[in-house]
Amino acid sequence: MKLARRMLKVQASAIREILKVTERPEVLSFAGGLPAPEAFPVEALQRAHARALETDPAGSLQYGPTEGYGPLRAWVAERMTRRGLPARAEQVLITAGSQQGIDLVGKALIDPGDLVAVEAPSYLAALQTFTTYEARFAVIPTDEEGMRVDELERVLRTRRIKLIYLVPTFQNPRGTTLTLERRAKVARLALEHGVAVLEDDPYGELRYCGAALPPIAGLERKAPVIHLGSFSKTLAPGLRLGYAIADERTIRALTIAKQAADLHTGALSQRAVAELMGFFDYDAHLDALRRLYGARLSAMLAALGDFPAGTTFTRPEGGLFVWARLPAGIDAQQLLADAMRERVAFVPGAPFFPSHPQRDTLRLNFSNRPPELIAEGMARLAVCVERRLREARAVA
């Protein structure tokens, strides 16, 4: 544990430093995973909080059940049933964001030394969370269609895997989406091998083109899949509201873990969001959000198209991130130093790899800036890349 903790500390500090520096107001930052604050439904949330505190002040302010507020659990179950994951309210646990869902799964399932199969690259804070439970990682490569499920199958045959963790839809950090065929295969493998799957889906509702795909958790009724969702990207992250959906037995185990972690999620936030869903056109709000972010994604992809030859990048259909690979093996950490001088920032890709980092990769967030600033920031970054390329040629 001590070593794991030390590694975690170094890694976490490095990222925190990057984010702290890059969030300075004068920096055009594409580093964080921040939703656009101008898209927060402020008035609706004001009204929802006021209503919750007015109609049931005691309930909004008192201790509540660890499982979550009944009407919100029911709302999530009903919506997810329509989105292809049939669920009852009893199968829903309300969490403090989907990050807490990852932590509770770690607490409830992971014993020290257990192997977790993860994508390379993978969501950094999930790697960190599993590390706090002393997990080891079985690293599964990815391609343009997400996790290489053939590799997963090979690993499942030869190693004793405790949990498969993946972000199948608009992955963090790569933005890629697992195909329907691969989803079905993951669900089948989970069932066959009796290995739990953690399907982390904070971006699923943010699709800007292409057809929606069903959650893995909805594909094989008896497969042990835990599905995590969040209101952070669709309403507001400051509410700290997410949910886990699984079979009732798993939900009971996660509930016990949550009781030990923080007793329950904020009662007022839960009631406010349940109130909001009664008067607010959530689907129209999501449509507006999709138009807003879709335009930003287009701007980002167009700008990347003007990068020096040899630059490659993913073409996500939704979510918050594009992933790029620099030409001629340029080190993204070194590029960041150049970029910061031009007041533009991103996150180097290396920390997202549980092992064997690709140092010429980077993650770009496009949700937090309007198209014109994306164009401006990416133009500055392209100049930095060109300069590095010229220097590399001069040396060669």
Added chain:
Amino acid sequence: MKLARRMLKVQASAIREILKVTERPEVLSFAGGLPAPEAFPVEALQRAHARALETDPAGSLQYGPTEGYGPLRAWVAERMTRRGLPARAEQVLITAGSQQGIDLVGKALIDPGDLVAVEAPSYLAALQTFTTYEARFAVIPTDEEGMRVDELERVLRTRRIKLIYLVPTFQNPRGTTLTLERRAKVARLALEHGVAVLEDDPYGELRYCGAALPPIAGLERKAPVIHLGSFSKTLAPGLRLGYAIADERTIRALTIAKQAADLHTGALSQRAVAELMGFFDYDAHLDALRRLYGARLSAMLAALGDFPAGTTFTRPEGGLFVWARLPAGIDAQQLLADAMRERVAFVPGAPFFPSHPQRDTLRLNFSNRPPELIAEGMARLAVCVERRLREARAVA
């Protein structure tokens, strides 16, 4: 881990069952640790939430720093400095209730097999949290002045203790308070042995008689004491707001643990409470709360005075709980079955013991019912005790 988790599950389920049954509206329950909802400062909290959402909607709804909202950290530091724990804002981490503080200390400090010194009896959910990190317990007896610090010293000399956990003020479940002399001794022992202390203090502001005592964390500047506080008992638990205070290095370690657990505490709740402290007379509110709960404590102690001879009970000077021991070895779990038929409830004391439970003990909460209902409920319970006593005599 698997065994620990199984034990935890059984224990947690038993308690949850008791609480579920006892919170039925027709039951006069003294089981939970609920503050009085009629004392929630509803209007002030309504205004505070409205103001936070109006003056800084983006900040109230966006992701925030893991450490917490700066002005709230500063407020906590300033208040705790006045309460005898000199601290700067950088030494404060805002948590999702003080329960999360316990969890983060477990995540950051406890390795499997580590020994945690705890009071017998101790706060149940803390025992559960440490169990999720596979801690073992060194059990320290208690008396009317709290933890037996002489026994703690003996244990520190002979066993390798990783952490000392205690609720020094108005302890849960016994309501007792550690004397100043013992506090100073705990701080000295922590310093001498280099053993961290977790001072869990959710009730410290709720003193109804006697003189305030300084936090252990304020007594030896260099002693490794982590102090946990909460707004759950003084404002409202539904906000899920608490804090940890420690040296900056420890706060950094806890911050990394929190980042992996839930990224940060609700941004809106934090801003609302910081706003509230600007216009609300918090000290007058606490005075009113003390009068309200003080009268309820008096009612509870008076009622217990009328219990059959041989009943003993603690005489707390604050907090939420009185602890009683039944005459003639009556089993509190069996008494609860009788009591439920009379529609009155409490929590049997046995689960609060990490080992060697005293089955003739029970915990009574007095904050959640007015004096007349406390009198009524305790009268019904006294009848149940008398009946058990008569039966015991008839058998003998």
